[in-house]
Amino acid sequence: MSPSFPLLGARRIVVKIGSSLVTDEGRGVDAVAIADWCRQLSALAEDGIEALIVSSGAIAEGMKRLGWRTRPKEVHALQAAAAVGQMGLAQIYETSLRALGRASAQVLLTHADLSDRERYLNARSTLLTLLAHRVLPVINENDTVVNDEIKFGDNDTLGALVTNLIEADCLVILTDQRGLYNADPRKNPTAELITHAQAGDPELARMAGGAGSSLGRGGMLTKVLAAERAAGSGASTVIAYGREPNVLVRLARGEAIGSALHAAVPKLAARKRWMADHLQLKGRVVVDAGAARALLGGGCSLLPVGVREVAGDFHRGDVIAILDTAGIELARGLANYAAAEARLLMGRASQDIEGLIGYVAEPELIHRDNLVLLQTEMAAP
Template identity: 55%
Template sequence: MARRPTRRPPPTDHRAHGVTTAPTRDPRDVLRTARRWVVKIGSSMLTANGRGLDHDAIARWSAQIARLRDAECEVVVVSSGAVAQGMSRLALKSRPKAVHTLQAAAAVGQMGLVRAWDTALGAHHITTAQILITHDDVGNRQRYLNARNALRELLAFGVVPVVNENDTVAVDEIRLGDNDRLGAMTAGLIEADVLVILTDQQGLFTADPRTHPDATLIRDAMIDDAALTDMAGDSKGALGRGGMKTKLEAAQMAARSGAATLIAYGHHDDVLDAALRGDPVGTLLMPRDPRAGLPARKRWIADQLQRRGRLYLDSGATDALQSTGRSLLPVGVTRVEGRFQRGDVVGCIAPDGHEVARGLINYSADEVSRLLGARGADIANRLGYPGDPELIHRDNLVVR
C-alpha cells in the first residue's frame, strides 16, 4: 500500500471578495497528493430526484472510484439514498413524517442501495462492505473506536466501505442528523486527507444562486472564515435532510481532523477524476493548518452531536476557557440545564448565548446544581464527600 504523503502547512492567505481565500500556492495540490478519500453522495444525486436509484450515475462514480484506486488512493463512500429508494419502491410520493414509516422505507431502500454499489464496484473487481451507523455508535467511546478499527482494517484489505446512517433503527434521539455530518465523522474516523461532498449545486456561492443571479462561485477558501457562514443557505430538498449550511458545518468538522473538503456538482463529467487532477471544480475549503488537527480523543468530544446538558458561564470563566484553555471550575458556572451523568458531553455557554466549549463532565446534573459558584474548598462541604476540583478537566475540554 502506498505511503501517505506528509502534509505541508499552507502559506499565508490573502483576502478577496470578503472571503479568506486559499493560499497563493495552488491549493488544489492537497487533492493531487491526497491518498485517503471520503466521498459523500446525496439523495438527490443517487435517486434521480425520486425516480428510483440512478444506476447509470452509480456506475460512473464507481468507475471514477476505481481510477482513484488505480492511483493508489483509499476510498470510503458515504451514500445517502436508502429512504429515497424505499420511497420509490413503496410508491410514496413525499418523504414520510411518521418515524416508523421512515424506518420501513429505509429498510426497503437499503437493500437496493447496497446491492447497487456492490454490483457497480464489483464490475471493477472492487470488494465492498456495508457499514451502518447511528449516533449511539459514535457517542460511545468504545464503539467509536470499534468503528474506526473496522474501517481501517477494511481499507487495509483493499475494500471500499459503503457507509450510511442506520435509519431503520435511528430516531431523533440517536440520529446523526444528515449524511454530510456522517461524511465528516467518517473522515475523522479514518483520518482522511479529503472529504468530497457531491451535491446538486456547483459548490458554495457568495449567495443563493437560485434567488441571487449575481452570486459567484467560491473556488477556494479557508474554512475558518466567518464570512462563509453568512453565504451558506439552509435550503433542503424533498429527499434529503442537508442544505449548504450543513455542508459547511461538515467541512468545519472535517477540518478538525486536518482534512480539506471539496463541495462539487455530482454530475460534473468525471468529477472525481477532475478533483484528483486538481482541476478547478466545485469549492475547496481548506483547514488553516492540515497538520494541526485535534488529537483523536478531543476530536471525538468535539464531534458529538448530542449534548446531554449545558453549563452557563460568567464572563470570567468564558475568558479563561477561550484565552488560556484552563479547566472549567464550579466558581464560574451560574446555571445548569439538562439531565446528565458523569462522563456525558455537555456544552459550555457564554453570557451571549453561544457555545464556547464542550467537554466530558465530572459530575451529574444534580451535583453540578449544588456546586454552582463553589470554590475548591467548598466542594466537599456542599457535596458531603470529596470530589474533583474541576467540573471539566482541560484534557477533556474542547474550545470551539
C-alpha cells in the same frame, strides 16, 4: 497536499453523495450514475488512493419503491422506507464495484457509534481493516433503528465524522449544486461561486443559508458545517457538482472544481495537538527501555510485552500517558484495553492476549495510528 487543490496528493478520501444525485431527483436509484462514481473510485484506487463512500438515498429509494411521493414525517414510516431502500442501494453499489473487480462492504453507523469511546475504536478498526484489504466501504446512517439521525441528522455530518474517524486527507461532498455560492443561485442570477475559502469562516454559514431538496435533510449550510468539523482533524473539504464528468478523477489530478474549503491546520498537526492537549488523562503506563526506544524510533505501536506498570482506571478508547522508567512522559495514545485488562497483559506477548482475557481486540495496547510522541529522544541515564 497543495493548499489550492485539496485532493492533489491525498492518499485517503471520504466521498459523500447526496440523495438527489443517488436517486436521480427521487426517481429511484440511478444505477448508471452510481456505476460511474464507482468507476472513478476504482481508477483512484489504482493510483493508490483509498476511498470510502458515504451514500445518502436509502429513504428516497424506499419512498420510490413504496410509491410515496412526499417524504413522511412519522418516524416509523421513515424507518420503513430506509429498510426497503437500503436493499436496492447496497445492491447497486455491490454490483457496480464487483463489475470492476472491487470488493465492497456495507457499513451502517449512527452518531452514537462515533461518540462512544469503545464503539469509536471498533468502527475505526473495522474501516481501516477493510481499506487494508482493498475493500471499498459504503457507509450510511442506520436510519432503520435510530430516531435522532432521521429527524435531525444528515449524511454531510456523518461524512465529516467518518473523515475524522479514519484521518482522511479530504472530504468530498458531491451535490446537485456547482458548489458554494455567495447567494442562492436559484434565486439570484448574479450569485458567484466561492472557489476557495477557509473552513470555519463564519461568513460561509451566512452565505449557505437555506434548505436542501425535499429528498434529503441537508442543505448547503450542513455542508459548510461539515467542512468545519472535518477541518478539526486537519482535513479540507471540496463541495462539487456530482454529475460533472469525471469529477473525482479530475479533482485528484489537481483540477479546481467546485468550492474548496481548506483546513487551517494540517492533518498530522491537528491530531498531535488534540492528543497533546488532552487534559483528561484517565491513566498511564510505564514502559521498559526497549519499548521506549522503539516508540521514540518512530512508527511503532506499544505492545503489552513492553509495559511494566499500569496506573489509573481507564477504559478502551481513553487517552492515556506513556512514561519511561524515569517518569518522563514519552507519548499519549488511545488505549485498546481497559486498565484491568492491561494489568493482566503487561509484560506478556501479544499471542497470549486471548488466553489471558478471553478475546483479542487488537494485538497492541496502543496502535501507532492512535499514538502521538511528546519526546523525540531518550533521556540521559
